[in-house]
Structures are given as C-alpha cells and as structure tokens.
Amino acid sequence: MKYRLFGKLGWQVSVLGFGCMRFPKTEAGRIDVPAAERMVKYAVEQGVNYLDTAYVYHEGESEHFLGEILKGGWRQKVHLATKLPCWEAKTPLDFDRLLNEQLQKLQTDYIDVYLLHALDGQSWQRMRGLGVLEWLCKIKTEGKVRAIGFSFHDCFEVFKEIIDAYEDWDVCQIQYNYMNQNYQAGTRGLEYAAARRLGVVIMEPLLGGKLANPPQRICHLFETFPRKASPAEWSLQWLWNRTEVSVVLSGMSSMEQVAENVRSASRSAPESMSREELVLFEKVQKTFEAIAPVPCTACGYCLPCPSGVNIPENFSVFNKGVMYDDLEAARWEYQSLKQNQGEASVAEACIQCGTCEPKCPQKIAISQWMPRIDAVLGKGQTYNP
Ligand SMILES: NC(=O)c1ccc[n+]([C@@H]2O[C@H](COP(=O)([O-])OP(=O)(O)OC[C@H]3O[C@@H](n4cnc5c(N)ncnc54)[C@H](OP(=O)(O)O)[C@@H]3O)[C@@H](O)[C@H]2O)c1
Ligand code: SF4
Numbered sequence: 001m002k003y004r005l006f007g008k009l010g011w012q013v014s015v016l017g018f019g020c021m022r023f024p025k026t027e028a029g030r031i032d033v034p035a036a037e038r039m040v041k042y043a044v045e046q047g048v049n050y051l052d053t054a055y056v057y058h059e060g061e062s063e064h065f066l067g068e069i070l071k072g073g074w075r076q077k078v079h080l081a082t083k084l085p086c087w088e089a090k091t092p093l094d095f096d097r098l099l100n101e102q103l104q105k106l107q108t109d110y111i112d113v114y115l116l117h118a119l120d121g122q123s124w125q126r127m128r129g130l131g132v133l134e135w136l137c138k139i140k141t142e143g144k145v146r147a148i149g150f151s152f153h154d155c156f157e158v159f160k161e162i163i164d165a166y167e168d169w170d171v172c173q174i175q176y177n178y179m180n181q182n183y184q185a186g187t188r189g190l191e192y193a194a195a196r197r198l199g200v201v202i203m204e205p206l207l208g209g210k211l212a213n214p215p216q217r218i219c220h221l222f223e224t225f226p227r228k229a230s231p232a233e234w235s236l237q238w239l240w241n242r243t244e245v246s247v248v249l250s251g252m253s254s255m256e257q258v259a260e261n262v263r264s265a266s267r268s269a270p271e272s273m274s275r276e277e278l279v280l281f282e283k284v285q286k287t288f289e290a291i292a293p294v295p296c297t298a299c300g301y302c303l304p305c306p307s308g309v310n311i312p313e314n315f316s317v318f319n320k321g322v323m324y325d326d327l328e329a330a331r332w333e334y335q336s337l338k339q340n341q342g343e344a345s346v347a348e349a350c351i352q353c354g355t356c357e358p359k360c361p362q363k364i365a366i367s368q369w370m371p372r373i374d375a376v377l378g379k380g381q382t383y384n385p
C-alpha cells in the first residue's frame with residue numbers, strides 16, 4: 001500500500017480508502033455480513049487505513065456493521081470517517097443526538113473524521129444558521145471527533161465560499177474522476193482545497209462504476225497503450241497521478257474488486273503518468289461525453305419516490321442502452337424491472353411531482369427524463385439525443 005500526507009493533520013493515510021456504501025447484499029437487500037467483513041478485513045490487512053461510512057449508507061446498516069466488525073483491535077488500525085446527516089438536523093439539539101447515536105452504532109468513543117454530509121449552497125446556509133461550526137469546534141475540543149470537514153455536491157463557487165468561511169476545516173470530500181474535471185468542485189476545487197492544506201478525499205472515482213465498464217470503443221482506446229491496465233485501474237491511476245489527492249474512496253462490492261484496487265494502489269505514484277497517457281484521457285473523455293446521456297451515479301439519494309419509481313435503475317438501464325448502442329436489450333431490461341419490482345418501479349409511473357429533484361446531487365432533471373425514458377424503453381420510440 002502507498003500512503004500520503006493527509007493535509008495539515010499530518011496523518012499518513014492509505015491512497016485507497018474503503019467506501020462503505022456498496023457492500024454486497026443478501027437477497028433481502030441487507031448487507032451480506034460475512035462477505036463484507038472478509039472484504040473490509042482483507043483491505044485493512046493489505047494496508048488500507050481509511051474507512052468512509054455515513055448515517056444513511058445501507059439504510060443505516062453500514063455504521064452498525066462497522067461497529068460490529070471493528071471490535072477486537074481492528075478499530076485502532078483505521079481512520080474512521082462518518083457524516084452528520086444534515087437533512088435530519090432540524091434544531092441544534094439534533095446535532096448531539098445524531099452524533100451520540102453514531103458513536104453508539106460504531107461502538108467507539110471517537111470518530112477520526114466527521115463530515116457534514118452532502119453540503120450544497122442551501123444546506124450550508126441552513127446548517128450555519130443552526131450554529132454547526134460552533135458545535136463542530138466543541139465536539140473536537142471534547143475529543144469526540146479528531147478532524148472535521150464536509151462532503152460536497154454543488155458548484156466551485158459554493159465550495160470556495162464554504163472553505164473560506166471557516167479556517168478550521170481539516171478535510172473535504174469531493175466527487176472527482178476524469179469525467180468530472182469541470183463538474184461540481186472539479187479540478188479548481190481540488191487545487192483550491194489542497195493549497196489550503198485540507199486533506200482531500202475523492203468519492204465516486206469510477207462514477208459509481210460506470211468508468212469500470214465502459215463501452216467497447218473506450219476499451220479499445222485504453223488498449224492502444226503499451227501499459228496494460230483495466231479501465232477501473234486506469235481511472236484510479238488518473239486520480240492518484242494528482243499530488244493534491246490524499247485518499248481515493250472506492251465503494252467496492254466484491255472481493256475481486258478489493259483485490260484489484262489494492263494492487264492498483266500499490267502501483268500508484270503522484271505525477272507518474274506520461275504526457276501521452278494524459279492525452280489519451282482527453283480522448284476517452286470526449287468519446288464518453290458523446291454517448292452517456294444521464295450523469296446518474298446511482299447514489300440513491302433521490303429515493304424513495306412517492307410513486308415507487310426506481311429512479312437510478314431506470315437511468316442505469318437507459319444509459320447502458322444508449323452507451324452500448326443496444327436499446328433492444330435495454331427495453332427487455334425495462335420490462336424485467338417492471339415484472340420483478342412492480343409496475344410502479346418503471347419510468348412510466350412517474351407523475352412528475354418533482355419531489356426527487358432537490359435531493360439529487362447531480363442536479364438531474366429527473367421529472368423530465370422519466371417520460372422520455374418511458375417513451376424510448378416502454379413505448380419503443382426512437383431516442384433523439
Ligand atoms: N458524501 C457523499 O455525498 C457521497 C456520495 C457518494 C459516495 N460517497 C462515498 O464515496 C465512496 C466512493 O464512491 P462510490 O462508491 O460511488 O465509488 P465508485 O468507485 O465511483 O463506484 C463504486 C462501484 O464501482 C465498481 N467498482 C469498484 N472497483 C471496481 C473494479 N476494480 N472493477 C470493476 N468495478 C469496480 C463497483 O460497481 P458494481 O457494484 O456495479 O460492480 C462499485 O459498486 C462511497 O462508497 C461512499 O463511501 C459519498
Ligand atoms: S418526479 Fe417522478 S420520479 Fe421524481 S419523485 Fe416524482 S414521481 Fe418519482
């Protein structure tokens with residue numbers, strides 16, 4: 001494993017962090033505890049020392065799972081990060097209640113990195129109004145948390161405003177990958193945060209998995225290069241090439257993925273990519289942009305839909321159909337979704353109420369996409385980009 005300095009905190013953190021949001025699941029939709037435990041412990045044995053969870057991951061089960069499996073000395077081997085669910089905090093009294101619940105579930109006296117979850121312009125103003133900065137300072141002084149920060153889903157200007165408003169931020173967590181260089185905080189945000197000596201944690205490095213399984217024409221582009229690596233490794237190496245990046249979180253869902261990403265991490269180094277390789281990424285990005293219609297990362301924040309629409313699944317089916325140029329397969333998948341998860345799960349059931357849209361970190365116009373998706377996949381119409 002390779003390690004990097006974690007901003008002004010001075011900690012040595014593993015370049016690969018375990019994102020605890022995409023564990024393997026049982027048929028009942030719960031965490032497959034034995035499989036997930038093996039994966040986390042294998043990663044830690046291989047040197048991964050940063051685990052990222054949150055109050056809401058796996059519908060609240062992720063923190064509890066980690067609390068259980070980190071007993072018996074594992075807790076001390078890792079930096080444990082979790083997040084305050086800002087949307088659950090209606091009054092300042094909720095802060096302590098939520099943190100105490102998280103400490104209890106994680107079975108620990110302290111959290112290494114405590115983040116305000118998914119800040120955007122609106123939630124930032126609301127949290128500030130509730131006195132969250134004073135409270136963060138208090139819990140750090142009390143030793144309940146060792147470092148404080150925020151995860152982020154908005155534009156660069158809001159990112160800069162948040163960083164400039166508080167000099168005691170230790171860490172920020174941003175969505176970043178070769179397809180998101182000018183999206184949300186983007187490259188400007190990465191550089192801005194690192195210049196202020198914040199530890200920078202990367203989320204969605206494979207765009208929720210999409211960059212690991214790209215269409216054939218993108219695989220061909222990668223294959224033209226002398227260095228042999230899978231699309232997943234190429235994507236991760238692109239991130240590790242940046243000196244400003246501290247930890248790259250990967251939400252791994254199988255042991256094979258953990259093993260591959262651990263191997264990739266051990267081969268990483270800042271500024272190790274050649275000019276030719278970086279040019280290749282520009283080509284890959286342009287090719288991808290030309291084909292993927294909806295930037296959904298399957299984070300699930302938009303759920304539940306009051307009508308029962310499985311929003312990320314509909315986007316996933318549609319995106320794959322367009323990207324892989326196989327709308328027939330996507331139409332078949334759409335019907336399967338309807339059969340397996342019920343009539344209400346497909347785009348056809350959308351009543352365009354708009355409830356989902358403010359919750360989407362990618363700011364996708366979901367209510368406009370759903371009728372389009374149903375027209376193409378449900379009613380067999382042609383897709384006109
Ligand atoms: N704070 C926030 O607002 C926020 C939002 C999103 C994420 N996060 C955090 O950031 C972490 C990372 O984000 P993410 O989970 O979206 O990461 P990601 O790496 O972009 O996507 C994870 C998916 O990539 C695929 N994958 C990973 N390694 C692979 C490999 N070697 N080969 C093939 N496929 C591979 C898996 O897809 P399949 O399961 O389909 O195989 C996995 O579920 C999360 O787990 C979470 O801890 C935070
Ligand atoms: S707009 Fe459609 S998908 Fe979104 S919450 Fe309303 S019914 Fe569900």
Ligand code: SF4
Pocket residue numbers: 295296297298299300301302303311312315359360361362363364366
């Ligand atoms: S539509 Fe938005 S909130 Fe819903 S899963 Fe996709 S990216 Fe996440």
